[in-house]
Amino acid sequence: MDQLDRKIIAALRVNGRATYADLGRSVGLSASSVHERVGKLEAAGVITGYHAMVDPGTVGLGVTALVGIHPTDTATDEDVAAALGELPEVESCYAVAGDEAFVVKVRVSTVDELEHTLGRLRRIPGVGRTNTTVVLSTRFEGRPNNAGLEEEAENKA
Secondary structure, three states: OOHHHHHHHHHHHHOOOOOHHHHHHHHOOOHHHHHHHHHHHHHOOOOOOOOOOOOHHHHOOOEEEEEEEEEOOOOOHHHHHHHHHOOOOEEEEEEOOOOOOEEEEEEEOOHHHHHHHHHHHHOOOOEEEEEEEEEOOOOOOOOOOOHHHHHHHHHHO
16 A cells, blocks of 8 residues: 555545546546555455434434443453443443453433443453543544555655
């Protein structure tokens, strides 16, 4: 993967619906060259998919919480992660260092539903206890990290 591939990825992270012609103009390649590069990035597993970004509140998921999962001594990470993945309210699951084995992002419609979800989380075999942080507002989320491209531009200047 070279710097042109990185620029294509950065452009797609900003607008996953950009045409190959638009991408080509932004990186200085023809549309067919961009199409070929994107295909190779997809085949290599670098680009894993495309999705619509949705405002959770507008689809009835106005409550977000980050839940730390403290395992029991007999728990296996694989079993706990598999069980967490079965809950539709769990949007993301991160294996982390520290006292907690996982931190999960949960989205639900109400605080009552959050309480119900926390009860379900605590009943998963291998979950000893949880630590919940309710999100009051989201300042930013899912933004593209294009730090390497910015450093290259600064070095050329």
